[in-house]
Each structure stands twice: as C-alpha cells, then as structure tokens.
Amino acid sequence: MKTFMLMTGSGPLMILTSHTSIEDPLILEKLVSKGIEKFLAYEVPYDLAKQRYGGHFNVVANDLHESDDLRVLDYNGERAFKLFSFAELGSPVVHEASGSSVADVA
Template sequence: MLKRLDGKGISKFLAFDVPIEMAEARYGGHFQNVLHNLHESDDLRVLDYNGQRAMQLFSFKELGEPVYHEAA
C-alpha cells in the first residue's frame, strides 16, 4: 500500500479509518466520482488529498485511531 501511495506522490500522510457507509453519505457525489474514476490506473482511490474537507465532515470522535506515515 505504501508503494502505491508513493507512486501517486503521497509520501507523508495522516489517515483515519471511517466506516465506508459514513464516508459515502458525507462525501455524496464526490465519493461516487472517486469510486468510478476510470482514469485511475489501479484500484487505489484517494477520496481526500488535503484533509480539510474530512475535518469539516467528521468529528474526531467519529474517526478511528490515527495512522501516521512519513517516508524515510
């Protein structure tokens, strides 16, 4: 997974698990666009690149444990 993210230029991130149904409900049409993006070369989809939208859509208590990653 980390190699695939790095291949998309994502080498440093903070991620949280959220239930897929909740993400779909909160992101609405954007979720469907990302899910069905035929221009992607693999099955990895990034729903929110900068996190600002996620911070507006979810409270901290709705988010799972944080996952931190920074390439060496």
C-alpha cells in the same frame, strides 16, 4: 473498499482504496509514487464517507478498479476536516518510509 483520511506534509486528503489496510505494501508504494512517504492515516467508516460525500463518492467509487486501486476522494483538507470529527475516525496509523531522514533543527 476502505476510506482513509491521510494527514500529510501538504495537508489532509481523503482516499478510497480496494486494499484492506493502509499498511499494505502495494498501497504504500503507490503513495510513495505520489510523493507521500510520511503520514498519519485514520480509517473513516465507509458508509459514513459515502453519506457525507453523496454523489461525488459514488462517482469515485464506481471508477475504482483492481488495476486502479487508489483514488483521491478529496484534495481539500479543510472540507474533510469539516465533514468528519476525530471522534468518528478510527485509531491513527503512523507511517514513515524507512530511510527517511530527520533534519536537525538546532
């Protein structure tokens, strides 16, 4: 299992997934279905996330099945920012759905 901090348009969130990569087409499809088409993703060491979230982590992880391979561990971006420093996170993965438009700001 993998844990990721996603920086999205509506703010940061922590997810837990059985996919080995945040760039797996199946997880990207699930994120798009939840309205997340553009994000920065940082992998969070699994054991570190488990330690910081304690019992809540276990509840979410034990409810993760092959048919339900994406779970939100934390919707509260402020809490996630407080629990992890950037030094503890992996290198960012930048994702922007193809076909996304960039608005003119001029």
